[in-house]
Amino acid sequence: MDERQLRVLRELGELGSVTAVAEALLVTPSAVSQQLRLLQRSVRVPLTERAGRRLVLTPAGRALAAAAIDVETSLARARHAVEEFLEEPDGEVSVAAFHSAAAGLWPRLVRGLAAPGAPRLALADEDVSQEDFPPLTHEYDIVLAHRLDHSPAWPRTVSATPLLHEPLDIALPAGHPLADKERLTPHDVADQTWITVHDGFPLMATIEAIAATAGRRLRIAHRINEFAVVSEVVAAGGGIALLPRWTARPHSAVTLRPLSGVHARRHIDALHRPENATRKAVRTVLAELRSAAAAVSGDGGSPETAEGSDVHR
Amino acid sequence: MDERQLRVLRELGELGSVTAVAEALLVTPSAVSQQLRLLQRSVRVPLTERAGRRLVLTPAGRALAAAAIDVETSLARARHAVEEFLEEPDGEVSVAAFHSAAAGLWPRLVRGLAAPGAPRLALADEDVSQEDFPPLTHEYDIVLAHRLDHSPAWPRTVSATPLLHEPLDIALPAGHPLADKERLTPHDVADQTWITVHDGFPLMATIEAIAATAGRRLRIAHRINEFAVVSEVVAAGGGIALLPRWTARPHSAVTLRPLSGVHARRHIDALHRPENATRKAVRTVLAELRSAAAAVSGDGGSPETAEGSDVHR
DNA sequence: ATCAATAGTGTAGCCACTCTAAATAGATGT
DNA sequence: ACATCTATTTAGAGTGGCTACACTATTGAT
Numbered sequence: 001m002d003e004r005q006l007r008v009l010r011e012l013g014e015l016g017s018v019t020a021v022a023e024a025l026l027v028t029p030s031a032v033s034q035q036l037r038l039l040q041r042s043v044r045v046p047l048t049e050r051a052g053r054r055l056v057l058t059p060a061g062r063a064l065a066a067a068a069i070d071v072e073t074s075l076a077r078a079r080h081a082v083e084e085f086l087e088e089p090d091g092e093v094s095v096a097a098f099h100s101a102a103a104g105l106w107p108r109l110v111r112g113l114a115a116p117g118a119p120r121l122a123l124a125d126e127d128v129s130q131e132d133f134p135p136l137t138h139e140y141d142i143v144l145a146h147r148l149d150h151s152p153a154w155p156r157t158v159s160a161t162p163l164l165h166e167p168l169d170i171a172l173p174a175g176h177p178l179a180d181k182e183r184l185t186p187h188d189v190a191d192q193t194w195i196t197v198h199d200g201f202p203l204m205a206t207i208e209a210i211a212a213t214a215g216r217r218l219r220i221a222h223r224i225n226e227f228a229v230v231s232e233v234v235a236a237g238g239g240i241a242l243l244p245r246w247t248a249r250p251h252s253a254v255t256l257r258p259l260s261g262v263h264a265r266r267h268i269d270a271l272h273r274p275e276n277a278t279r280k281a282v283r284t285v286l287a288e289l290r291s292a293a294a295a296v297s298g299d300g301g302s303p304e305t306a307e308g309s310d311v312h313r
Numbered sequence: 314m315d316e317r318q319l320r321v322l323r324e325l326g327e328l329g330s331v332t333a334v335a336e337a338l339l340v341t342p343s344a345v346s347q348q349l350r351l352l353q354r355s356v357r358v359p360l361t362e363r364a365g366r367r368l369v370l371t372p373a374g375r376a377l378a379a380a381a382i383d384v385e386t387s388l389a390r391a392r393h394a395v396e397e398f399l400e401e402p403d404g405e406v407s408v409a410a411f412h413s414a415a416a417g418l419w420p421r422l423v424r425g426l427a428a429p430g431a432p433r434l435a436l437a438d439e440d441v442s443q444e445d446f447p448p449l450t451h452e453y454d455i456v457l458a459h460r461l462d463h464s465p466a467w468p469r470t471v472s473a474t475p476l477l478h479e480p481l482d483i484a485l486p487a488g489h490p491l492a493d494k495e496r497l498t499p500h501d502v503a504d505q506t507w508i509t510v511h512d513g514f515p516l517m518a519t520i521e522a523i524a525a526t527a528g529r530r531l532r533i534a535h536r537i538n539e540f541a542v543v544s545e546v547v548a549a550g551g552g553i554a555l556l557p558r559w560t561a562r563p564h565s566a567v568t569l570r571p572l573s574g575v576h577a578r579r580h581i582d583a584l585h586r587p588e589n590a591t592r593k594a595v596r597t598v599l600a601e602l603r604s605a606a607a608a609v610s611g612d613g614g615s616p617e618t619a620e621g622s623d624v625h626r
Numbered sequence: 627a628t629c630a631a632t633a634g635t636g637t638a639g640c641c642a643c644t645c646t647a648a649a650t651a652g653a654t655g656t
Numbered sequence: 657a658c659a660t661c662t663a664t665t666t667a668g669a670g671t672g673g674c675t676a677c678a679c680t681a682t683t684g685a686t
Contacts, residue, residue, distance in 0.1 A: 001392050030645080030663085033663060047395075052652095064391065066394070067390055073387070074387040082360075343676085365683075
């Protein structure tokens with residue numbers, strides 16, 4: 001008893017003759033007759049009977065034909081299941097991010113997708129080194145990742161949607177002498193006590209570039225990945241640090257100053273496996289992320305969020 | 314996208330490897346792999362992906378596998394649909410009957426099957442000549458039919474369950490001189506004015522036998538098929554008639570007297586197509602009909618219905 | 627590093643299944 | 657009685673899915 005046989009039986013019930021079924025299914029009446037014979041073999045009561053020169057369903061045949069409708073319905077649903085999955089506007093979308101991107105973008109993302117009918121977010125923070133971002137796309141639909149300007153591009157196996165090209169500024173405690181200058185050079189900052197990320201994390205390459213340009217080894221006192229913690233330690237006079245301009249939460253006792261002389265910018269990209277963008281819900285989240293990023297960087301940001309573009313704080 | 318492919322996909326989701334699916338479905342891994350490739354061809358996003366040396370479902374694959382469960386469920390239901398139809402205790406059973414059998418048996422049938430869970434009855438009266446009873450089994454699950462003792466048996470294409478072997482008595486108006494005799498002979502009744510059924514209806518053969526035995530042509534004044542009407546006309550003095558002993562409703566102004574000298578009995582049988590008895594609901598109704606018939610004929614009839622066996626009225 | 631074990635995929639060929647074509651049988655209506 | 661319509665049977669062709677086997681890739685052990 002397979003789909004084809006049930007289909008034939010059902011059509012016979014609705015069309016009332018083998019010939020009509022054959023025409024509907026684009027086969028010969030012989031094929032229909034044979035399918036019916038096979039189906040009959042699997043059942044112990046007659047499903048069809050002759051009515052004159054026509055063939056009609058018995059009550060048992062009608063009972064089975066009714067069940068056949070369910071089979072065809074579920075098969076039709078299965079045939080559309082993938083499309084529906086792709087077009088579902090409110091599907092679940094998992095988003096991973098490192099801390100500063102998470103802190104800077106997720107609040108806007110959550111607010112922007114709060115409406116009913118919007119994708120359901122599943123957020124997770126993941127603080128990994130640069131080469132570990134792409135594999136995360138196997139676990140999450142979208143991975144917010146960052147890399148420095150001249151670091152190797154993301155592998156071709158993942159799609160990358162650029163979100164931010166974010167300057168990295170020097171974070172100074174309020175009242176620090178260097179805060180008087182509008183811009184700082186590697187030479188200006190090379191002799192300071194430093195707070196940096198752990199080895200292997202993206203910002204480290206910029207720290208090394210500063211040291212190379214100034215021709216000195218930096219004095220690195222602390223290793224702190226989390227920028228909120230960094231801000232607090234900078235404010236407390238523990239040293240100076242490199243902080244992203246837009247995604248690190250401003251601290252009232254920390255002043256940011258742009259750095260000249262080295263490329264001090266990072267890319268924040270949304271990584272995802274290419275086929276993932278066929279899902280409407282994923283595309284919606286990506287669009288919302290772009291809009292959140294534009295707001296954060298000050299391009300058309302809402303008044304509520306304009307503070308993010310205020311460098312001097 | 315057919316059942317087999319969906320089955321393979323679903324099993325892959327649950328078992329987690331092509332080899333395990335192959336073992337579960339009793340085929341080689343190669344066959345599983347080929348089925349998956351075919352399924353993939355019908356869909357524009359990947360359904361599976363490599364995880365090390367294993368193969369796992371993508372989110373789209375999981376969405377389709379979920380739909381596959383519905384397909385398998387409905388197919389399993391279809392495979393049992395006929396059995397369920399046959400075993401359904403409360404299915405609808407259509408019963409046709411000629412008038413006197415209907416009047417005599419249906420009230421008991423309806424009362425006996427009033428309980429919830431009993432077959433649902435669909436009753437219909439059909440007053441046809443003897444040869445037209447068997448074809449009615451194409452329209453009704455059970456056909457109550459009657460034939461005279463020596464008339465040809467029912468064709469082998471239908472099953473016949475004997476219900477009653479019912480004497481045919483002479484109906485006389487109360488106070489008629491013949492009512493004084495305990496039994497009547499053809500000779501006694503041949504000179505009376507008669508009320509008979511229409512030509513072609515079963516009882517007519519007995520009327521003809523009476524005429525033949527007595528050696529006379531009967532004086533047939535009226536042609537009335539419906540026994541309730543016959544009783545009224547007999548009571549009013551319109552003539553005498555042949556009435557079934559048990560199934561015709563007794564009339565207070567009509568006396569029944571048994572007839573000797575000719576075979577004056579009819580068979581009342583329940584006809585049905587043989588495969589119809591595979592339905593539990595039909596068997597239940599047949600059993601209830603036998604019990605109703607036994608009660609009507611006085612074999613273990615309940616007090617409430619004992620009047621049916623009272624010939625002298 | 628190398629090797630063995632494990633997992634999945636590709637290919638060739640076989641087998642079974644389902645279709646078509648044509649002949650047959652039965653029913654209907656003129 | 658005959659032409660027409662309908663369903664079935666049979667034989668044969670074509671398709672498709674399966675197995676066997678070879679191959680690639682990954683993993684873990686020595």
